[in-house]
Amino acid sequence: MAKRDQMLRLIHISNLLQSKKNVGATYDEVLNYLEEKHYSNGFDNDLAFSEKTFKRDRDLLWELFGIEIQFKRSTMTYQIVEDENLEQSKGVFDNLLLVNAYRQTADHSKIMLFEKRQASGLHNLEGLIYAIKNSKLISFNYTKYWDGIPQRKVVESYAVKEFRNRWYLLANENEGKGFFIKTHGLDRLTDLEIHNKTFKNIETDIEKLFVNSFGIVSTPCETPRKIVLSFDPWQGKFVKSLPIHHSQKTLVENDEEFRIELTLVPTYDFYQELLTHAERLRIMEPKSVREEYLKFLSVALEMNEKDKKF
Structure with missing residues (x-):
């Protein structure tokens, strides 16, 4: 080194x-x-x-x-x-x-202002990398946000993936019973144990599982769609400098709009990304994606309309 x-x-x-x-x-x-x-x-x-x-x-x-x-x-x-x-x-x-x-700048804390972050689970990263490289079985307690109950899991680890400043373990939970990659947030993973026992590594292109995805939901068996989005020119500058997806292509760039084409499988994560651009975004096509997006907006509007009573 x-x-x-x-x-x-x-x-x-x-x-x-x-x-x-x-x-x-x-x-x-x-x-x-x-x-x-x-x-x-x-x-x-x-x-x-x-x-x-x-x-x-x-x-x-x-x-x-x-x-x-x-x-x-x-x-x-x-x-x-x-x-x-x-x-x-x-x-x-x-x-x-x-x-x-x-x-x-270590002695000048007012120069670099970091976000106040919660535990990310990165202290387990070195151990996970070792287990992946050496095909070691691992076990850990995993707590899902919606039930709050830790569950002990034994998995075959294949890779780690970053999404929006969070890291995820990609692992097969079906030891000896098939092959299916699931994602596990490192911030919800505790009590990691690396076993001596190894597993037979199944050759697979992990990156390819996510090539048509936005976020951490793999979509290998789904057909990607061409999605055309239009932004106002100012928002377009941000979208151009930080593309939404690797498939992003610029179709129109002028004083009126910034229009792009994406090729992906729309998932919940993708719609959440679209919502961050809400008042500056028009979904040109396909109609099905526009309708699904409007459902998210409708639910948000309904929830906030209810709050007017309080």
């Missing part, structure tokens, strides 16, 4: 090239940037950096984070290659950037 100084270099190199992703940076520009960061971080010694070091750092960025840096000979510049690997690893690297920023 990279040492602290090297990890800081990786962060600084990535930051620089991300900020220059269209034009790239020469080796001298990278060197000058690193020297500036090196001395601004309070190091008195000279920066130990060379073209050979830069090559090792580029290799590490690819090996650890899937960030590929390509040399463009025509301009003698280095650029980050935008592809699927970069998108998939970006969350991990973004967290490193956050940790580094927090380290610099």
Whole structure:
């Protein structure tokens, strides 16, 4: 694993090239940037950096984070290659950037203002990763929100998935009786035990189970639908910068509207997302999705109309 100084270099190199992703940076520009960061971080010694070091750092960025840096000979510049690997690893690297920023502001709590969060269950993450990699059976107590009664479960763990700042375990509960992946919120999981007993890992593309989904409900046996949404131009800027779904395509972008097309299976999570855009959204098609969405609005209106009596 990279040492602290090297990890800081990786962060600084990535930051620089991300900020220059269209034009790239020469080796001298990278060197000058690193020297500036090196001395601004309070190091008195000279920066130990060379073209050979830069090559090792580029290799590490690819090996650890899937960030590929390509040399463009025509301009003698280095650029980050935008592809699927970069998108998939970006969350991990973004967290490193956050940790580094927090380290610099640890004595200034008013500079970085974090949300007040409840327990997330991430203390179990390392154990779960070990169990997944080694096909170990695990057991834990799981408490569903709607009944509040802990139940002991024994499962075969396959992956962990993030959705809206929550992490979920994807596991097969039907040990020896079939295969069905279920999701378990890590914040509701306690008393984790990793067993010595292993299970036969069934080769499956876990990511494919969710490719047509929004959220944590897998929909492998359902046919995705093309959904066309129209936003006012201001809300459209947010939707464009943070797409609702990976299938999002822009159909119209002008001073009147921002219209997109999604290809997915509409689930409860998806309708909840649409409700966050309520007064700035029109569902153009299909009619069935519009009608289901209006049912959610109707229920909300009815509940609030009742409250007028109090």
